[in-house]
Amino acid sequence: MSKVKITVDGRVIEADDGALLIEVLLANGVDIPHFCYHEALGPDGNCRMCMVKLQGAKRPQIACDTFVCDGMEVSLKDPEIRTTVQRILELELINHPIDCPTCDQAGECRLQDYYMEYGLYDSSFENYQKIHHAKHTDLGSNVMLDQERCVLCARCTRFTSNITKTNELGIIGRGDEAHVSTMPGKTLDNPYAMNIIDLCPVGALTSRDFRFARRVWFLGSAPSVCHGCDRGCNITIDHDRPKNGTETIYRFRPRKNERINGHFICDAGRLSYREHNENRQLQIIREGQSIGREEALEAFEQMIGSQKRIMILADANLYNEDLRAIKWYAKEIGALLFVPLESYRDESFGDDWLRSSMRAANARGVENMGINREVSGGYDIDVLINFNHPTPHMIAAGEFIEFQTHQSTNADLIFPLAMFSEYGGTLTNRDNITQDCMQAVNPSGMSLSAQEWVKLLPRRS
């Protein structure tokens, strides 16, 4: 496709001939107001917020229905455009409840952002009657709807009709009576439903799971990768920061990656953040008693002895760096190493979009490293060391040492293991794409990552 040059408020931008203007502007960091356009859903042209002045055009034009051509001169700062956007924004707001203090979207709301940029006027709608619609409606699938906050951009309805093709949502009623609703006899019920919460540019759709939990401006964010299956969907981890006194993780949000998950993640992956906060193993435990690290490492040394036959199991959700360290350690102490993958397979989970039946984030990494992926034949084992593999009990052993993220087994010696949000590393997804995950929070309790533990573990004497 041939390249053309356009001018945006004096700045020259190069773009593909015939590209959609709003896409060119957004790709070049031009902050153009918009509600209905979304990269994953395309233009709809209903919000009329992305007004631009085009040289030679009589009236303001919407950037989401304008295609660039060579020499196009675009202005967003033109006074006429600013007035137009301000007036259209005012119309979006007249029937809006303006309940920001109790609205969960506050802080990440486009209406607020645009009001600060284009509005800043007093209401001239005084003494007029606002149109009222249903509030705090449970649509199903953890999605709450407040029809009064809605700007009717139709992103949510386009998601259910064009992307999931489940068609649960529609816009009902005409004119100022128009509102989003579930279709008669339907509830929102699909494994990707919560994506409409992120798509919603305002506070109309909020997460039943996250709402009222935390103001978003208190949260820090770290880029990571979902561990729900081996798809490797990119996520953002939103969490409290140490200065807040806690480091609770509040939510996962999808992070755009065109090669893997586009703009979306599944609800199961989104809600898997809970595992980081619940039922965590925080202390080192021997025979039901909490003990110190030095004492535990001494106990470990005694248990592995010098002649015992040792088997190590590892979790296929561990980072490549962890697996590499464990593999090295297994060789050092002459232990057998297995990462049985069959334990992670769940055919009922997979679908033809993002969800994969292999519910282990680094299954491909295990394969690439040449680690045994199934336990075949009988082994006579004295000591089993498990790095958080979910089904250690398939191996019978005299002694059992466990590194675990969550309280589950009653091993002889238990070490707390950090979750993936608590340190950084890389994962290799099913398509052999290796991706970075950043640390979001500090390891909880006495937990350390597998690679940190391995550094501390004694060799055989």
Add this chain to the structure above:
Amino acid sequence: MIRDVRIVSSRFGLANSHRLSTVLMRGAYDSLPIHLKRPPEQIVRAVDESGLRGKGGGGAPAGEKWKLMPRNSDTPSYLVVNCDESEPGTFKDREIITRDPHLLIEGMILTSYAIGANHAYIYIRGEYKSFELILRRAVDEAYEAGFLGRDIAGSGFDLDITIHRGGGAYICGEKSALLESLEGKRGHPRLKPKGKEPEWYFGAPALVNNVETIASVPYIVMNGARCYRQFGTAQSPGTLLFSLSGHIERPGIYEAEFGVSMMEYIERFGGGVKGKKKLKGVIPGGISTPILTAEEAARATLDYESLRTLGSSLGTGGMIVLSSEADMHGVLKNILGFYRHESCGQCTPCREGTSWSDQIASRMLRGEATMKDLDKLLELADTMNGKTICVFAPAVSGVILSIIDKFRDEFTERLRP
């Protein structure tokens, strides 16, 4: 002096004019044996040369639209007749489908043949339930007589007609909203294409024309473009079924050629303003057209060019006559109430603008408004103009601006300080 011309309404006066047996003796379907054997391009050329203009309100040349339909394409083409007649002050299409439905069907057969469509739809307004029954019976009669279905009049041409009743939305008269509705979706207008192209029905090219436009086709095909052009003006050839309503002695529809004087038409057919009161204004072509004062109406002739010069539009030709009795506050409130109810709600300026305008008009009607409200109304009219997907909001804008502008004193008088 207004000539009597009856192109579309020639059989309206007959008893049982909606029955095939009546109109068969009076020329109905006579065009088929001749013209379904000739090349379809001839019909397109005749319509193009006749200068026939779309009679649904826009007044765009019909031939231009017909020529956009692809020839010999692999995908089927469709004809969709727009019978979603909802513009207040307009009731001509319903006269055609109840008083001479076979004229419409004949026009549809010729048009479908011309554009290569084997399936045609009539999208009829939801409220036209009783009229639909008459139309449906006529379609059945045409099937029975072999004018519809396979091998029409021995020509080898096939055509099926499906009548589809809308759900009662004004906006479905907008052709792209009509097609969305016909596809089973919400009747929302589509974004307009950048270049000239046909409309699309399930991805196939479709021609959307008004009932009266299609009903004019048999005359043009039978008598030729030149014959049609002897009526009307050079730029607005032919005739229109004008509707008359409001403060008028004899409301109704009366066919006349384009270019006749508006006041002469109102006197001759409508019997003048009701109760011989003074004329206050005329809404010339359905409520979406800017109002004319009595002085402007006196200068107007009934054609597209004259009304455009006066800053209004001929629209559907549905004239609403207002006598000195009319309270412009009431007129404005009535019109804006309608628009508020009928805005499809897709574009923000229209959805919220019509709603707020209506509230302001109510306040002005009650005498509770101040100058600030009036200014806001004018500002809203400006915001609604030219910033939406379809022409609904710009029409509302034009209506508000014309009424306030031309009767400003009446409005300022009732404002509170």
